[in-house]
Amino acid sequence: MIKFEDTHLNNIIELKNISQSYDGGKSFILKDFNLIIEDKPAQGQFVVILGMSGCGKSTILRYIAGLQQPTSGEIKIHDRARVEKDRVGMIFQQYSSLPWMTVLENVAMGLEYKGMEKKEREVKALEMIELVGLSGHEKKYAQYPTLSGGQLQRVAIGRSLLSNPEILLMDEPFGALDIKTRLQMQEMLENIWHKFNSTIIFVTHDISEAVFLADDIYIMKAAPSCIADHIAVDLPLQRDRNTKREAKFLSLVQEVEDRMMKVSELR
Ligand SMILES: Nc1ncnc2c1ncn2[C@@H]1O[C@H](COP(=O)(O)OP(=O)(O)OP(=O)(O)O)[C@@H](O)[C@H]1O
Numbered sequence: 111m112i113k114f115e116d117t118h119l120n121n122i123i124e125l126k127n128i129s130q131s132y133d134g135g136k137s138f139i140l141k142d143f144n145l146i147i148e149d150k151p152a153q154g155q156f157v158v159i160l161g162m163s164g165c166g167k168s169t170i171l172r173y174i175a176g177l178q179q180p181t182s183g184e185i186k187i188h189d190r191a192r193v194e195k196d197r198v199g200m201i202f203q204q205y206s207s208l209p210w211m212t213v214l215e216n217v218a219m220g221l222e223y224k225g226m227e228k229k230e231r232e233v234k235a236l237e238m239i240e241l242v243g244l245s246g247h248e249k250k251y252a253q254y255p256t257l258s259g260g261q262l263q264r265v266a267i268g269r270s271l272l273s274n275p276e277i278l279l280m281d282e283p284f285g286a287l288d289i290k291t292r293l294q295m296q297e298m299l300e301n302i303w304h305k306f307n308s309t310i311i312f313v314t315h316d317i318s319e320a321v322f323l324a325d326d327i328y329i330m331k332a333a334p335s336c337i338a339d340h341i342a343v344d345l346p347l348q349r350d351r352n353t354k355r356e357a358k359f360l361s362l363v364q365e366v367e368d369r370m371m372k373v374s375e376l377r
């Protein structure tokens with residue numbers, strides 16, 4: 111298992127000695143789970159979590175989002191317990207847009223907490239709508255089938271990024287999309303996330319998606335789960351469609367697949 115040196119140096123997220131049981135301690139979904147993510151405020155970072163279905167990936171995101179407490183262990187943001195004003199955003203696999211609002215209202219909502227005037231909010235929201243590739247759709251209601259699944263995820267990503275989250279949690283956000291839309295969404299996210307200096311924690315089952323987006327990949331083992339492996343993705347910061355054809359990318363995908371298979375054998 112991976113041992114994390116506790117440096118106490120500018121960690122943005124620390125999950126320490128986490129365990130999770132749903133049957134009063136007879137069995138554990140998570141046991142001795144530790145994950146420390148260093149703060150990189152001026153550049154942001156992209157962390158991907160991989161692991162078999164049911165190993166507890168969504169559970170980990172729910173802890174960080176403050177939606178759930180573990181059976182035991184500590185969750186810290188900036189070396190203290192999570193507080194309400196921590197800027198943590200979450201995007202779920204199913205669409206997280208508000209269907210009674212238009213695309214523009216949804217995206218502009220990301221700025222409301224700042225007390226910015228409506229006009230200024232709209233100008234900024236329109237810039238974001240263009241960045242996420244939704245120009246021309248701003249007056250539509252953010253609901254299916256007026257917008258497609260991929261477009262609804264673009265709305266959610268635009269709103270989340272505009273609210274300038276320090277931590278953005280993304281739980282299989284492209285899982286329900288067709289392959290073409292999924293690849294477009296990967297490129298869109300890759301192109302824009304650098305601008306926001308957020309720490310993104312992204313869960314996926316797609317190894318190519320993981321390598322394309324990540325700075326760091328963590329692999330969880332089957333329950334009782336913890337982080338069993340870590341791979342630093344040594345690819346250029348700016349990546350595009352051609353990156354996926356490079357020998358280095360392909361060998362990294364193979365390496366992650368091999369290491370996932372090894373992890374899957376751990377008890
Ligand atoms: N309230 C609950 N009561 C009992 N078991 C639960 C509860 N919530 C989650 N679990 C169990 O915890 C385990 C981890 O669930 P989680 O959703 O975190 O997995 P996951 O890694 O996100 O899986 P997937 O890749 O399928 O999304 C599962 O076995 C699930 O059944």
Ligand SMILES: [Mg+2]
Pocket residue numbers: 167168169281
């Ligand atoms: Mg899940």
